[in-house]
Amino acid sequence: MNYSKIASWRIKCSTYSLPTLDILNRNYPSLLNGFNTCFFCHTTVETNLHLWTCPAVISKLIPIFIKHHDILRIIISTNSNSHSALFADAIKYCEVFNWTTNPPNTIDDAPHLHCLLLNFVPTELLSPFKAANIGKQLIKKNLFQFLLDLHHDIYNTIWKERSSLWKEKKQSLNITKASFKNFKRSKHRRDHHQNQRRPNQQNFSPTNHGYNNPFNDSRRAIDNSILWIYLTSSNFLHNLPWLSSLKIDLSSFSSYNVNLDLFYF
Ligand SMILES: [Zn+2]
Numbered sequence: 001m002n003y004s005k006i007a008s009w010r011i012k013c014s015t016y017s018l019p020t021l022d023i024l025n026r027n028y029p030s031l032l033n034g035f036n037t038c039f040f041c042h043t044t045v046e047t048n049l050h051l052w053t054c055p056a057v058i059s060k061l062i063p064i065f066i067k068h069h070d071i072l073r074i075i076i077s078t079n080s081n082s083h084s085a086l087f088a089d090a091i092k093y094c095e096v097f098n099w100t101t102n103p104p105n106t107i108d109d110a111p112h113l114h115c116l117l118l119n120f121v122p123t124e125l126l127s128p129f130k131a132a133n134i135g136k137q138l139i140k141k142n143l144f145q146f147l148l149d150l151h152h153d154i155y156n157t158i159w160k161e162r163s164s165l166w167k168e169k170k171q172s173l174n175i176t177k178a179s180f181k182n183f184k185r186s187k188h189r190r191d192h193h194q195n196q197r198r199p200n201q202q203n204f205s206p207t208n209h210g211y212n213n214p215f216n217d218s219r220r221a222i223d224n225s226i227l228w229i230y231l232t233s234s235n236f237l238h239n240l241p242w243l244s245s246l247k248i249d250l251s252s253f254s255s256y257n258v259n260l261d262l263f264y265f
Pocket of ligand 1: 038039040041042043044050054055056057
């Protein structure tokens with residue numbers, strides 16, 4: 001897979017900017033004939049938030065997390081000089097993976113999983129490495145490749161499948177690339193016409209776009225530049241941010257618990 005393609009997908013996951021149906025309906029009203037239902041559960045409006053809270057998606061993730069739980073076990077056993085009895089439980093009960101035996105009713109019951117699905121790194125993932133007494137350099141070397149492989153599988157199983165279902169839907173609605181282009185052109189003509197009739201009216205406001213992305217809230221950039229830099233820096237592109245919790249008040253970064261420790265290798 002093209003690295004930039006998956007990097008782009010990972011950033012869009014974190015920033016709630018994947019082109020889900022709610023966004024497409026907002027940008028191209030009427031083009032989709034009002035179709036906005038999740039391709040996996042067929043009951044809920046497809047949004048960036050729903051993509052990772054959808055029960056049907058969680059079911060599809062189970063075999064992936066079982067597979068990568070085993071891979072994690074092998075990586076830690078191979079890199080640790082400690083006796084396996086000292087870290088076996090830390091791997092077995094790591095909450096990023098142990099939910100597969102008892103899948104959560106809602107994603108709120110699996111916050112570490114949710115954190116990972118948004119392409120942040122839950123600090124819970126470090127517990128087995130620490131229990132196995134593996135040094136930071138070795139953790140970094142192994143963990144980033146591990147996460148890359150894990151997200152490849154998630155991408156292939158969820159987003160690729162979703163994209164092919166979307167492609168089929170577009171065909172059934174007779175929507176082509178030209179439909180999107182023509183829509184933009186006719187919208188441009190409409191907006192131009194309206195602006196001529198109402199020159200003093202502000203038709204577009206960057207803060208009134210109808211979609212609330214909590215990770216891209218303009219207040220964050222103004223109130224606290226740290227997270228903004230954090231998410232858009234090369235650290236994010238290549239290492240991804242480490243979060244110890246998604247239970248955060250996104251309007252006040254002061255309560256945001258970010259583990260910066262691993263950036264100081
Ligand atoms: Zn769904």
